[in-house]
Amino acid sequence: MTENKITNRNAGDLDSSTMHIxxxxxxxxxxxxxxxxxxxxxxxxxxxxxxxxxxHRGFEKSAEYKTYKQVIxxxxxxxxxxxxxxxxxxxxxxEKMLGIDxxxxxxxxxxxxxxxxxxxxxxxxxxxxxxENGGFTPFLYYMKAREYLYALIEKVTGARLTVNYSRIGGxxxxxxxxxKEETLKIFTDVEEIIADVDKMVTRNRIFMDRWKDTGxxxxxxxxxxxxxxxxxxxxxxxxxxxxxxxxFVYDELEFEVPIGKHGDTYDRYLVRDEEMHQSxxxxxxxxxxxxxxxxxxxxxxxxxxxxxxxxxxxxGMMTNFKxxxxxxxxxxxxxxxxxxxxxxxxxxxxxxxxxxxxxxxxLKPPCFYNTQALSSMIKGNTIADIIPIFGSxxxxxxxxxx
Numbered sequence: 001m002t003e004n005k006i007t008n009r010n011a012g013d014l015d016s017s018t019m020h021i022x023x024x025x026x027x028x029x030x031x032x033x034x035x036x037x038x039x040x041x042x043x044x045x046x047x048x049x050x051x052x053x054x055x056h057r058g059f060e061k062s063a064e065y066k067t068y069k070q071v072i073x074x075x076x077x078x079x080x081x082x083x084x085x086x087x088x089x090x091x092x093x094x095e096k097m098l099g100i101d102x103x104x105x106x107x108x109x110x111x112x113x114x115x116x117x118x119x120x121x122x123x124x125x126x127x128x129x130x131x132e133n134g135g136f137t138p139f140l141y142y143m144k145a146r147e148y149l150y151a152l153i154e155k156v157t158g159a160r161l162t163v164n165y166s167r168i169g170g171x172x173x174x175x176x177x178x179x180k181e182e183t184l185k186i187f188t189d190v191e192e193i194i195a196d197v198d199k200m201v202t203r204n205r206i207f208m209d210r211w212k213d214t215g216x217x218x219x220x221x222x223x224x225x226x227x228x229x230x231x232x233x234x235x236x237x238x239x240x241x242x243x244x245x246x247x248f249v250y251d252e253l254e255f256e257v258p259i260g261k262h263g264d265t266y267d268r269y270l271v272r273d274e275e276m277h278q279s280x281x282x283x284x285x286x287x288x289x290x291x292x293x294x295x296x297x298x299x300x301x302x303x304x305x306x307x308x309x310x311x312x313x314x315x316g317m318m319t320n321f322k323x324x325x326x327x328x329x330x331x332x333x334x335x336x337x338x339x340x341x342x343x344x345x346x347x348x349x350x351x352x353x354x355x356x357x358x359x360x361x362x363l364k365p366p367c368f369y370n371t372q373a374l375s376s377m378i379k380g381n382t383i384a385d386i387i388p389i390f391g392s393x394x395x396x397x398x399x400x401x402x
Contacts, residue, residue, distance in 0.1 A: 170296025229344025
């Protein structure tokens with residue numbers, strides 16, 4: 001018989017070249033359609049490259065063929081986890097071009113509904129990051145809290161996600177009767193859920209080991225990448241549009257802006273967690289201070305007439321017809337308007353040629369800047385670390401690819 005011999009290979013004989021692998025675009029951990037081309041040495045990430053554009057919707061180009069009002073539903077589908085913040089940011093930009101100031105009650109309602117939307121955004125992001133590290137129980141807890149808030153938003157807007165609630169010069173409808181009492185009751189339940197999850201996760205050794213010192217983004221790099229919002233603040237970049245460039249009635253409300261120190265995945269979780277408490281506090285203050293009054297400007301060139309006027313007067317019918325067909329005539333010019341969305345500074349650059357349709361709309365989506373820094377954040381970490389790091393930047397493909 002021939003003896004089988006096994007040759008022992010020295011470490012120097014092993015192939016030490018890096019391996020090139022693809023994560024996504026069809027991958028359960030990608031939070032949407034994006035492709036990460038990763039070069040790995042064993043389990044360690046040596047380098048990576050991102051490919052976006054798989055969900056490109058042509059928002060900016062489509063806006064050129066719609067009236068200013070018809071663009072509003074498209075903004076729902078940018079960051080679809082917090083659509084109200086997109087609505088309000090866009091209509092605010094158009095109102096600045098028109099030179100109008102919406103009623104005081106409208107400003108309060110926009111703050112209230114916007115912060116409810118911010119809550120659903122942060123709940124979704126932190127829930128996903130926890131689940132991807134095996135925390136299915138806290139994920140379900142946060143989804144329960146989000147359902148409470150979605151039910152509240154649906155009572156006001158008629159929809160959970162594609163709300164189409166804001167209007168140029170106002171809002172589609174007022175808050176329903178009993179909204180304040182129901183909101184305060186829901187907040188009690190939501191705060192209890194957040195507290196329960198805090199006990200399960202924040203000092204849990206498994207989550208701390210997986211999140212601490214992974215995906216570090218320094219303050220200098222955050223500024224260089226133009227990263228704002230929770231990701232930038234977790235890196236020590238003390239900037240919040242609501243405080244530094246107040247709009248609506250944020251300058252009349254008291255709230256803190258949480259800032260991290262290390263810029264890692266753990267700090268991004270903590271910042272969003274504290275921002276949820278601040279959003280609840282903002283809504284409670286706004287509900288106490290909100291005045292009575294109209295919810296839209298009284299200008300037939302901007303605001304749609306009531307159905308009673310449309311059906312019973314020729315002036316109302318003609319006004320309705322012209323606004324629907326021709327749109328609101330915005331003076332020629334250009335503007336850049338920005339607000340604090342769920343992921344940071346959301347900017348709309350609009351150019352008007354004086355007609356009822358925007359000549360040009362350009363969006364500055366915070367997701368884009370968060371995502372472009374991902375390669376530098378995952379470098380030096382392991383493949384397993386990519387999942388929570390990627391989840392913690394909260395990439396929303398609809399906003400990223402526009």
